[in-house]
Protein backbone atom coordinates (compact mmCIF):
# COMPACT_ATOMS: atom_id res chain seq x y z
CA UNK A 1 0.00 0.00 0.00
CA UNK A 2 1.45 3.37 -0.96
CA UNK A 3 1.75 6.27 1.51
CA UNK A 4 -0.88 8.23 -0.41
CA UNK A 5 -3.35 5.36 -0.35
CA UNK A 6 -2.67 4.89 3.33
CA UNK A 7 -3.57 8.43 4.15
CA UNK A 8 -6.87 8.02 2.26
CA UNK A 9 -7.66 4.99 4.44
CA UNK A 10 -6.88 7.06 7.52
CA UNK A 11 -9.10 9.88 6.28
CA UNK A 12 -12.02 7.51 5.65
CA UNK A 13 -11.57 5.94 9.09
CA UNK A 14 -11.46 9.33 10.78
CA UNK A 15 -14.57 10.52 8.91
CA UNK A 16 -16.47 7.49 10.16
CA UNK A 17 -15.10 7.60 13.71
CA UNK A 18 -15.82 11.29 14.20
CA UNK A 19 -19.17 11.46 12.45
CA UNK A 20 -18.28 13.24 9.22
CA UNK A 21 -19.43 10.62 6.68
CA UNK A 22 -21.11 7.21 7.00
CA UNK A 23 -21.99 4.68 4.28
CA UNK A 24 -25.70 5.03 3.40
CA UNK A 25 -27.92 2.14 4.62
CA UNK A 26 -24.95 0.76 6.51
CA UNK A 27 -26.99 -1.57 8.75
CA UNK A 28 -28.26 -3.24 5.55
CA UNK A 29 -24.80 -3.65 4.10
CA UNK A 30 -24.75 -0.24 2.41
CA UNK A 31 -25.68 0.74 -1.15
CA UNK A 32 -22.93 1.39 -3.66
CA UNK A 33 -22.46 5.05 -4.57
CA UNK A 34 -24.53 6.58 -1.76
CA UNK A 35 -23.28 8.23 1.44
CA UNK A 36 -24.74 9.93 4.49
CA UNK A 37 -23.23 12.94 6.18
CA UNK A 38 -23.01 12.63 9.95
CA UNK A 39 -23.35 15.53 12.40
CA UNK A 40 -19.86 17.00 11.84
CA UNK A 41 -19.94 16.35 8.07
CA UNK A 42 -23.36 17.97 7.73
CA UNK A 43 -22.18 21.07 9.57
CA UNK A 44 -19.01 21.22 7.46
CA UNK A 45 -21.01 20.87 4.24
CA UNK A 46 -23.56 23.47 5.35
CA UNK A 47 -20.77 25.91 6.23
CA UNK A 48 -19.20 25.54 2.76
CA UNK A 49 -22.63 25.80 1.12
CA UNK A 50 -23.53 28.93 3.14
CA UNK A 51 -20.22 30.61 2.33
CA UNK A 52 -20.74 29.93 -1.38
CA UNK A 53 -24.30 31.31 -1.20
CA UNK A 54 -23.16 34.36 0.71
CA UNK A 55 -20.24 35.07 -1.62
CA UNK A 56 -22.34 34.41 -4.74
CA UNK A 57 -25.91 35.58 -4.08
CA UNK A 58 -26.03 37.72 -0.94
CA UNK A 59 -22.75 39.52 -1.49
CA UNK A 60 -21.85 38.90 -5.15
CA UNK A 61 -18.32 39.70 -6.30
CA UNK A 62 -17.13 42.95 -7.80
CA UNK A 63 -16.84 42.66 -11.60
CA UNK A 64 -13.91 43.46 -13.90
CA UNK A 65 -14.97 47.12 -14.19
CA UNK A 66 -15.49 47.59 -10.46
CA UNK A 67 -19.24 47.03 -10.71
CA UNK A 68 -21.22 44.94 -8.18
CA UNK A 69 -22.51 41.90 -10.05
CA UNK A 70 -26.21 41.23 -10.30
CA UNK A 71 -27.08 37.75 -9.02
CA UNK A 72 -30.26 36.03 -7.86
CA UNK A 73 -30.79 32.55 -6.43
CA UNK A 74 -33.37 29.84 -7.19
CA UNK A 75 -34.23 26.41 -5.84
CA UNK A 76 -35.85 24.35 -8.57
CA UNK A 77 -37.52 20.96 -8.70
CA UNK A 78 -35.46 17.79 -9.00
CA UNK A 79 -38.05 16.26 -11.33
CA UNK A 80 -38.99 18.33 -14.38
CA UNK A 81 -40.95 17.69 -17.54
CA UNK A 82 -39.03 14.87 -19.33
CA UNK A 83 -38.87 17.00 -22.49
CA UNK A 84 -36.35 19.16 -20.63
CA UNK A 85 -33.79 16.37 -20.92
CA UNK A 86 -34.44 15.92 -24.63
CA UNK A 87 -33.83 19.63 -25.16
CA UNK A 88 -30.72 19.64 -22.98
CA UNK A 89 -29.28 16.67 -24.84
CA UNK A 90 -29.28 14.29 -21.87
CA UNK A 91 -31.79 11.95 -23.53
CA UNK A 92 -30.90 11.02 -27.06
CA UNK A 93 -27.52 11.65 -28.59
CA UNK A 94 -25.64 12.91 -25.59
CA UNK A 95 -24.96 9.94 -23.37
CA UNK A 96 -21.68 8.71 -22.06
CA UNK A 97 -20.10 5.93 -24.10
CA UNK A 98 -19.35 2.90 -21.94
CA UNK A 99 -16.95 0.00 -22.30
CA UNK A 100 -17.80 -3.43 -20.84
CA UNK A 101 -15.34 -6.11 -19.80
CA UNK A 102 -16.61 -9.52 -20.97
CA UNK A 103 -14.42 -11.24 -18.41
CA UNK A 104 -14.94 -9.28 -15.16
CA UNK A 105 -18.42 -8.03 -16.18
CA UNK A 106 -17.40 -4.57 -15.00
CA UNK A 107 -18.48 -1.51 -16.95
CA UNK A 108 -16.39 1.63 -17.34
CA UNK A 109 -16.87 5.06 -18.86
CA UNK A 110 -14.84 5.18 -22.06
CA UNK A 111 -13.38 8.56 -21.17
CA UNK A 112 -12.37 7.33 -17.71
CA UNK A 113 -10.01 4.63 -18.99
CA UNK A 114 -6.39 5.05 -19.93
CA UNK A 115 -3.90 2.51 -21.24
CA UNK A 116 -0.20 2.05 -20.60
CA UNK A 117 1.38 1.52 -23.98
CA UNK A 118 4.96 0.31 -24.51
CA UNK A 119 7.10 3.12 -25.91
CA UNK A 120 8.72 1.07 -28.68
CA UNK A 121 7.50 -2.54 -28.83
CA UNK A 122 4.06 -2.78 -30.49
CA UNK A 123 3.79 -6.50 -29.75
CA UNK A 124 3.50 -5.94 -25.98
CA UNK A 125 -0.11 -5.68 -24.78
CA UNK A 126 -1.59 -2.41 -23.53
CA UNK A 127 -2.71 -2.26 -19.90
CA UNK A 128 -5.94 -0.39 -19.20
CA UNK A 129 -6.53 1.39 -15.90
CA UNK A 130 -9.07 3.74 -14.37
CA UNK A 131 -7.99 7.35 -14.59
CA UNK A 132 -5.87 8.24 -11.57
CA UNK A 133 -5.49 4.61 -10.44
CA UNK A 134 -2.55 3.14 -12.38
CA UNK A 135 -1.23 0.94 -9.51
CA UNK A 136 -2.94 -2.35 -10.56
CA UNK A 137 -1.63 -1.92 -14.12
CA UNK A 138 1.89 -1.24 -12.81
CA UNK A 139 1.69 -4.44 -10.78
CA UNK A 140 0.71 -6.52 -13.83
CA UNK A 141 3.53 -5.00 -15.84
CA UNK A 142 6.09 -5.77 -13.14
CA UNK A 143 4.89 -9.13 -11.85
CA UNK A 144 3.42 -10.86 -14.86
CA UNK A 145 5.43 -9.34 -17.68
CA UNK A 146 8.68 -8.55 -15.84
CA UNK A 147 8.79 -5.10 -17.41
CA UNK A 148 9.29 -1.68 -15.89
CA UNK A 149 6.42 0.87 -15.94
CA UNK A 150 8.97 3.47 -17.11
CA UNK A 151 9.02 1.73 -20.48
CA UNK A 152 5.34 2.64 -20.91
CA UNK A 153 3.45 5.81 -21.62
CA UNK A 154 -0.16 6.56 -20.52
CA UNK A 155 -2.66 7.34 -23.29
CA UNK A 156 -6.44 7.92 -22.96
CA UNK A 157 -8.36 4.91 -24.28
CA UNK A 158 -10.40 7.31 -26.42
CA UNK A 159 -7.22 7.94 -28.46
CA UNK A 160 -6.62 4.24 -29.17
CA UNK A 161 -8.12 3.00 -32.47
CA UNK A 162 -10.95 0.51 -31.87
CA UNK A 163 -9.10 -2.12 -33.91
CA UNK A 164 -6.39 -2.13 -31.19
CA UNK A 165 -8.85 -3.15 -28.43
CA UNK A 166 -7.87 -6.82 -28.90
CA UNK A 167 -4.45 -5.93 -27.57
CA UNK A 168 -5.75 -4.20 -24.45
CA UNK A 169 -5.82 -5.97 -21.05
CA UNK A 170 -8.81 -4.67 -19.05
CA UNK A 171 -8.36 -2.99 -15.64
CA UNK A 172 -9.73 -5.99 -13.70
CA UNK A 173 -8.48 -8.92 -15.73
CA UNK A 174 -5.23 -10.47 -16.92
CA UNK A 175 -6.57 -11.40 -20.36
CA UNK A 176 -6.27 -9.47 -23.60
CA UNK A 177 -9.20 -8.41 -25.75
CA UNK A 178 -11.98 -8.57 -23.17
CA UNK A 179 -13.10 -4.94 -23.52
CA UNK A 180 -16.05 -4.22 -25.80
CA UNK A 181 -16.25 -1.28 -28.15
CA UNK A 182 -17.78 1.80 -26.48
CA UNK A 183 -21.59 1.87 -26.39
CA UNK A 184 -24.00 4.63 -25.42
CA UNK A 185 -25.34 4.50 -21.88
CA UNK A 186 -27.68 6.91 -20.13
CA UNK A 187 -26.64 7.97 -16.66
CA UNK A 188 -30.01 9.42 -15.63
CA UNK A 189 -32.14 7.75 -12.95
CA UNK A 190 -35.60 6.98 -14.30
CA UNK A 191 -38.81 7.06 -12.30
CA UNK A 192 -42.58 7.21 -12.89
CA UNK A 193 -44.81 10.12 -12.00
CA UNK A 194 -48.33 9.19 -10.89
CA UNK A 195 -50.10 5.90 -10.37
CA UNK A 196 -49.68 4.35 -13.81
CA UNK A 197 -46.22 3.09 -14.66
CA UNK A 198 -46.22 3.36 -18.44
CA UNK A 199 -43.97 5.16 -20.93
CA UNK A 200 -46.01 8.37 -20.65
CA UNK A 201 -45.31 8.54 -16.92
CA UNK A 202 -41.51 8.30 -17.23
CA UNK A 203 -39.56 11.10 -15.60
CA UNK A 204 -35.94 11.55 -14.56
CA UNK A 205 -34.05 12.73 -11.51
CA UNK A 206 -32.01 15.72 -12.66
CA UNK A 207 -28.37 14.93 -13.52
CA UNK A 208 -27.39 18.60 -13.02
CA UNK A 209 -28.96 21.62 -11.37
CA UNK A 210 -28.19 23.86 -14.37
CA UNK A 211 -31.32 23.06 -16.41
CA UNK A 212 -33.64 24.24 -13.62
CA UNK A 213 -31.98 27.64 -14.01
CA UNK A 214 -32.51 27.81 -17.80
CA UNK A 215 -36.16 26.81 -17.34
CA UNK A 216 -36.66 29.80 -15.06
CA UNK A 217 -34.70 32.30 -17.15
CA UNK A 218 -37.89 33.91 -18.48
CA UNK A 219 -39.67 33.99 -15.10
CA UNK A 220 -36.65 35.60 -13.43
CA UNK A 221 -36.42 38.20 -16.21
CA UNK A 222 -40.12 39.00 -15.90
CA UNK A 223 -40.19 39.26 -12.13
CA UNK A 224 -36.80 40.38 -10.85
CA UNK A 225 -35.94 43.54 -12.85
CA UNK A 226 -32.55 42.10 -13.81
CA UNK A 227 -30.65 43.16 -16.91
CA UNK A 228 -27.96 41.31 -18.84
CA UNK A 229 -25.31 40.73 -17.59
CA UNK A 230 -26.68 38.92 -14.56
CA UNK A 231 -26.49 35.51 -12.97
CA UNK A 232 -28.81 32.91 -11.50
CA UNK A 233 -27.36 30.60 -8.87
CA UNK A 234 -28.59 27.36 -7.40
CA UNK A 235 -27.42 24.75 -4.90
CA UNK A 236 -29.05 21.35 -4.93
CA UNK A 237 -28.90 17.63 -5.35
CA UNK A 238 -28.08 15.94 -8.64
CA UNK A 239 -28.26 12.26 -9.45
CA UNK A 240 -26.20 10.22 -11.87
CA UNK A 241 -26.31 6.47 -12.15
CA UNK A 242 -22.52 6.37 -12.30
CA UNK A 243 -21.27 3.07 -13.64
CA UNK A 244 -18.33 2.86 -11.32
CA UNK A 245 -18.96 5.03 -8.27
CA UNK A 246 -15.62 5.17 -6.49
CA UNK A 247 -13.07 7.02 -4.46
CA UNK A 248 -15.32 7.57 -1.47
CA UNK A 249 -17.69 10.52 -2.02
CA UNK A 250 -15.69 11.78 -5.04
CA UNK A 251 -17.87 9.94 -7.55
CA UNK A 252 -21.20 9.07 -6.03
CA UNK A 253 -24.67 8.56 -7.47
CA UNK A 254 -26.33 11.29 -5.44
CA UNK A 255 -24.40 14.49 -4.77
CA UNK A 256 -24.80 18.23 -4.47
CA UNK A 257 -23.81 20.93 -6.92
CA UNK A 258 -23.37 24.69 -6.60
CA UNK A 259 -23.96 26.23 -10.02
CA UNK A 260 -24.07 29.71 -11.51
CA UNK A 261 -25.41 30.47 -14.97
CA UNK A 262 -24.05 33.89 -15.90
CA UNK A 263 -25.99 35.48 -18.80
CA UNK A 264 -24.01 37.98 -20.84
CA UNK A 265 -23.79 39.57 -24.28
CA UNK A 266 -22.18 37.14 -26.76
CA UNK A 267 -19.27 39.48 -27.50
CA UNK A 268 -18.56 39.83 -23.77
CA UNK A 269 -18.34 36.07 -23.14
CA UNK A 270 -14.55 35.88 -23.15
CA UNK A 271 -14.24 38.69 -20.61
CA UNK A 272 -16.73 37.01 -18.27
CA UNK A 273 -15.21 33.57 -18.77
CA UNK A 274 -11.80 34.90 -17.70
CA UNK A 275 -13.40 36.71 -14.79
CA UNK A 276 -15.23 33.65 -13.44
CA UNK A 277 -12.23 31.32 -13.86
CA UNK A 278 -10.13 33.67 -11.76
CA UNK A 279 -12.85 34.38 -9.23
CA UNK A 280 -13.75 30.74 -8.63
CA UNK A 281 -10.12 29.72 -8.23
CA UNK A 282 -9.68 32.50 -5.63
CA UNK A 283 -12.81 31.35 -3.81
CA UNK A 284 -11.55 27.80 -3.33
CA UNK A 285 -8.26 29.18 -2.10
CA UNK A 286 -10.05 31.46 0.36
CA UNK A 287 -12.05 28.61 1.91
CA UNK A 288 -8.93 26.55 2.49
CA UNK A 289 -7.40 24.98 -0.65
CA UNK A 290 -4.34 27.20 -0.51
CA UNK A 291 -1.59 24.74 -1.25
CA UNK A 292 -0.06 23.15 -4.32
CA UNK A 293 -2.84 20.57 -4.45
CA UNK A 294 -5.10 23.00 -6.31
CA UNK A 295 -4.58 22.94 -10.04
CA UNK A 296 -6.08 24.80 -12.99
CA UNK A 297 -6.47 23.21 -16.38
CA UNK A 298 -7.91 24.32 -19.72
CA UNK A 299 -9.62 21.53 -21.65
CA UNK A 300 -8.29 20.28 -24.94
CA UNK A 301 -10.82 20.65 -27.77
CA UNK A 302 -11.54 16.90 -27.90
CA UNK A 303 -12.76 16.93 -24.27
CA UNK A 304 -15.21 19.83 -24.65
CA UNK A 305 -18.85 19.18 -23.79
CA UNK A 306 -21.32 19.24 -26.66
CA UNK A 307 -22.43 22.80 -25.89
CA UNK A 308 -18.91 24.21 -25.64
CA UNK A 309 -17.51 23.21 -29.03
CA UNK A 310 -17.32 26.81 -30.08
CA UNK A 311 -16.51 29.66 -27.74
CA UNK A 312 -14.05 29.84 -24.89
CA UNK A 313 -14.08 26.20 -23.85
CA UNK A 314 -13.87 24.76 -20.38
CA UNK A 315 -11.58 25.40 -17.49
CA UNK A 316 -11.26 22.91 -14.66
CA UNK A 317 -10.36 23.65 -11.09
CA UNK A 318 -8.81 20.42 -9.91
CA UNK A 319 -7.57 19.02 -6.63
CA UNK A 320 -4.84 16.47 -6.02
CA UNK A 321 -6.77 13.93 -3.93
CA UNK A 322 -4.74 11.20 -2.19
CA UNK A 323 -6.30 8.62 -4.56
CA UNK A 324 -5.64 10.63 -7.72
CA UNK A 325 -2.05 11.70 -6.88
CA UNK A 326 0.17 12.47 -8.61
CA UNK A 327 -2.81 13.33 -10.87
CA UNK A 328 -5.80 15.53 -10.09
CA UNK A 329 -9.58 15.18 -9.86
CA UNK A 330 -12.09 17.79 -11.04
CA UNK A 331 -13.66 19.98 -8.37
CA UNK A 332 -15.35 22.58 -10.52
CA UNK A 333 -15.67 23.27 -14.23
CA UNK A 334 -16.13 26.75 -15.68
CA UNK A 335 -17.74 26.33 -19.10
CA UNK A 336 -18.79 28.69 -21.86
CA UNK A 337 -22.14 27.09 -22.71
CA UNK A 338 -22.73 29.62 -25.53
CA UNK A 339 -26.49 30.13 -26.15
CA UNK A 340 -27.03 26.39 -26.63
CA UNK A 341 -29.42 25.77 -23.73
CA UNK A 342 -31.69 28.78 -24.22
CA UNK A 343 -31.97 28.06 -27.95
CA UNK A 344 -32.73 24.40 -27.33
CA UNK A 345 -35.41 25.18 -24.75
CA UNK A 346 -36.98 27.76 -27.05
CA UNK A 347 -37.07 25.21 -29.86
CA UNK A 348 -38.49 22.38 -27.73
CA UNK A 349 -40.92 24.39 -25.58
CA UNK A 350 -41.80 27.07 -28.17
CA UNK A 351 -41.61 29.65 -25.38
CA UNK A 352 -39.86 32.87 -26.41
CA UNK A 353 -36.60 32.91 -24.48
CA UNK A 354 -34.72 35.69 -26.23
CA UNK A 355 -33.65 38.64 -24.15
CA UNK A 356 -34.86 42.10 -25.08
CA UNK A 357 -32.24 44.74 -24.41
CA UNK A 358 -34.12 47.94 -23.45
CA UNK A 359 -31.09 50.18 -24.14
CA UNK A 360 -30.33 49.03 -27.69
CA UNK A 361 -33.87 47.85 -28.46
CA UNK A 362 -32.35 44.54 -29.57
CA UNK A 363 -33.48 40.96 -29.10
CA UNK A 364 -30.87 38.23 -28.69
CA UNK A 365 -29.95 35.02 -26.89
CA UNK A 366 -27.44 35.79 -24.16
CA UNK A 367 -24.36 33.61 -23.91
CA UNK A 368 -23.81 31.70 -20.72
CA UNK A 369 -20.72 31.24 -18.58
CA UNK A 370 -21.27 28.42 -16.11
CA UNK A 371 -19.12 27.90 -13.02
CA UNK A 372 -20.33 24.47 -11.86
CA UNK A 373 -18.89 23.18 -8.60
CA UNK A 374 -19.41 19.95 -6.71
CA UNK A 375 -20.35 20.65 -3.10
CA UNK A 376 -19.81 17.02 -2.07
CA UNK A 377 -16.46 16.94 -3.87
CA UNK A 378 -15.57 20.25 -2.28
CA UNK A 379 -16.25 18.75 1.15
CA UNK A 380 -13.94 15.84 0.30
CA UNK A 381 -11.18 18.11 -1.00
CA UNK A 382 -11.35 20.26 2.12
CA UNK A 383 -11.30 17.17 4.35
CA UNK A 384 -8.23 15.80 2.51
CA UNK A 385 -6.51 19.18 2.66
CA UNK A 386 -7.27 19.57 6.38
CA UNK A 387 -5.98 16.12 7.36
CA UNK A 388 -2.57 16.67 8.98
CA UNK A 389 -0.49 14.09 10.80
CA UNK A 390 1.44 15.05 13.93
CA UNK A 391 3.12 12.25 15.87
CA UNK A 392 3.66 14.61 18.83
CA UNK A 393 -0.03 14.89 19.63
CA UNK A 394 -2.12 12.34 21.54
CA UNK A 395 -4.50 12.18 18.55
CA UNK A 396 -1.49 11.76 16.15
CA UNK A 397 -3.34 13.95 13.67
CA UNK A 398 -5.58 16.99 13.45
CA UNK A 399 -7.95 18.53 10.92
CA UNK A 400 -6.69 21.94 9.85
CA UNK A 401 -9.99 23.46 8.67
CA UNK A 402 -10.27 27.14 7.96
CA UNK A 403 -12.07 28.50 11.09
CA UNK A 404 -14.91 29.73 8.85
CA UNK A 405 -15.83 26.21 7.75
CA UNK A 406 -14.85 24.18 10.83
CA UNK A 407 -17.93 22.30 12.11
CA UNK A 408 -17.12 23.34 15.69
CA UNK A 409 -15.58 26.79 16.10
CA UNK A 410 -14.54 26.48 19.73
CA UNK A 411 -14.46 24.05 22.63
CA UNK A 412 -15.19 25.47 26.08
CA UNK A 413 -13.82 23.52 29.03
CA UNK A 414 -13.24 23.75 32.75
CA UNK A 415 -9.73 22.44 33.47
CA UNK A 416 -11.20 20.29 36.24
CA UNK A 417 -14.71 19.93 37.53
CA UNK A 418 -14.18 21.71 40.86
CA UNK A 419 -13.79 25.13 42.50
CA UNK A 420 -16.63 26.49 40.40
CA UNK A 421 -14.66 26.21 37.12
CA UNK A 422 -17.40 24.19 35.44
CA UNK A 423 -19.99 26.83 36.28
CA UNK A 424 -17.87 29.64 34.84
CA UNK A 425 -17.16 27.65 31.69
CA UNK A 426 -20.82 26.79 31.29
CA UNK A 427 -21.80 30.44 31.66
CA UNK A 428 -19.34 31.33 28.89
CA UNK A 429 -20.80 28.59 26.75
CA UNK A 430 -24.35 29.85 27.37
CA UNK A 431 -23.31 33.33 26.25
CA UNK A 432 -21.74 32.14 23.03
CA UNK A 433 -23.83 29.17 21.92
CA UNK A 434 -26.44 31.01 19.85
CA UNK A 435 -23.83 33.03 17.96
CA UNK A 436 -21.05 30.50 17.44
CA UNK A 437 -20.75 26.75 16.97
CA UNK A 438 -19.29 26.09 20.42
CA UNK A 439 -19.17 22.87 22.39
CA UNK A 440 -19.02 22.51 26.16
CA UNK A 441 -17.17 19.49 27.51
CA UNK A 442 -16.32 18.52 31.09
CA UNK A 443 -15.68 14.80 30.62
CA UNK A 444 -12.27 13.12 30.85
CA UNK A 445 -8.91 14.89 31.07
CA UNK A 446 -8.38 18.17 29.28
CA UNK A 447 -5.74 16.44 27.10
CA UNK A 448 -8.34 13.99 25.85
CA UNK A 449 -10.76 16.84 25.19
CA UNK A 450 -8.11 18.68 23.14
CA UNK A 451 -7.45 15.48 21.22
CA UNK A 452 -11.13 15.11 20.35
CA UNK A 453 -11.28 18.72 19.22
CA UNK A 454 -8.14 18.22 17.10
CA UNK A 455 -9.84 15.34 15.30
CA UNK A 456 -12.97 17.43 14.76
CA UNK A 457 -10.82 20.29 13.41
CA UNK A 458 -11.90 22.79 16.09
CA UNK A 459 -9.55 25.78 15.72
CA UNK A 460 -9.80 27.15 19.30
CA UNK A 461 -10.37 25.77 22.79
CA UNK A 462 -11.01 28.01 25.80
CA UNK A 463 -10.22 26.58 29.22
CA UNK A 464 -11.25 27.94 32.59
CA UNK A 465 -8.57 27.16 35.18
CA UNK A 466 -7.58 28.27 38.68
CA UNK A 467 -6.10 31.52 37.37
CA UNK A 468 -9.51 32.41 35.93
CA UNK A 469 -10.81 32.59 39.47
CA UNK A 470 -8.23 35.28 40.24
CA UNK A 471 -7.94 37.41 37.08
CA UNK A 472 -10.92 36.51 34.83
CA UNK A 473 -8.70 35.23 32.04
CA UNK A 474 -9.02 31.88 30.28
CA UNK A 475 -6.47 30.03 28.16
CA UNK A 476 -7.02 29.88 24.43
CA UNK A 477 -5.35 26.92 22.75
CA UNK A 478 -4.67 27.20 19.04
CA UNK A 479 -5.29 23.93 17.19
CA UNK A 480 -2.56 24.38 14.56
CA UNK A 481 0.32 25.21 16.90
CA UNK A 482 -1.05 23.83 20.22
CA UNK A 483 0.26 27.11 21.70
CA UNK A 484 -1.73 28.63 24.51
CA UNK A 485 -2.19 32.20 25.64
CA UNK A 486 -4.54 33.97 27.99
CA UNK A 487 -7.47 36.18 27.03
CA UNK A 488 -9.94 37.97 29.22
CA UNK A 489 -13.15 35.98 29.53
CA UNK A 490 -15.11 39.08 28.39
CA UNK A 491 -13.07 39.17 25.19
CA UNK A 492 -13.77 35.61 24.01
CA UNK A 493 -16.71 36.67 21.80
CA UNK A 494 -14.71 39.41 20.08
CA UNK A 495 -11.74 37.02 19.75
CA UNK A 496 -14.00 34.62 17.82
CA UNK A 497 -15.47 37.42 15.74
CA UNK A 498 -11.96 38.59 14.74
CA UNK A 499 -10.81 35.08 13.87
CA UNK A 500 -13.84 34.31 11.71
CA UNK A 501 -13.62 37.52 9.66
Ligand code: ATP
Nearest residue numbers: 242250251252255330331332333372373374376377
Ligand atom coordinates in the same frame (compact mmCIF):
# COMPACT_ATOMS: atom_id res chain seq x y z
P1 ATP B 1 -16.68 13.89 -14.24
O1 ATP B 1 -15.90 14.04 -15.52
O2 ATP B 1 -15.84 13.78 -13.00
O3 ATP B 1 -17.77 12.86 -14.31
P2 ATP B 1 -18.26 16.03 -15.14
O4 ATP B 1 -17.30 16.80 -15.97
O5 ATP B 1 -19.26 15.13 -15.75
O6 ATP B 1 -17.45 15.24 -14.00
P3 ATP B 1 -19.95 18.21 -14.53
O7 ATP B 1 -21.09 17.69 -15.29
O8 ATP B 1 -19.17 19.35 -15.07
O9 ATP B 1 -18.98 17.02 -14.13
O10 ATP B 1 -20.46 18.55 -13.05
C1 ATP B 1 -19.98 19.65 -12.31
C2 ATP B 1 -19.40 19.22 -10.99
O11 ATP B 1 -20.28 18.32 -10.32
C3 ATP B 1 -18.08 18.46 -11.10
O12 ATP B 1 -16.99 19.34 -11.21
C4 ATP B 1 -18.06 17.69 -9.81
O13 ATP B 1 -17.52 18.49 -8.77
C5 ATP B 1 -19.52 17.41 -9.53
N1 ATP B 1 -19.83 16.02 -9.88
C6 ATP B 1 -20.11 15.53 -11.11
N2 ATP B 1 -20.35 14.21 -11.05
C7 ATP B 1 -20.23 13.86 -9.75
C8 ATP B 1 -20.38 12.63 -9.02
N3 ATP B 1 -20.73 11.50 -9.64
N4 ATP B 1 -20.17 12.64 -7.68
C9 ATP B 1 -19.85 13.78 -7.03
N5 ATP B 1 -19.70 14.96 -7.66
C10 ATP B 1 -19.90 15.02 -8.99
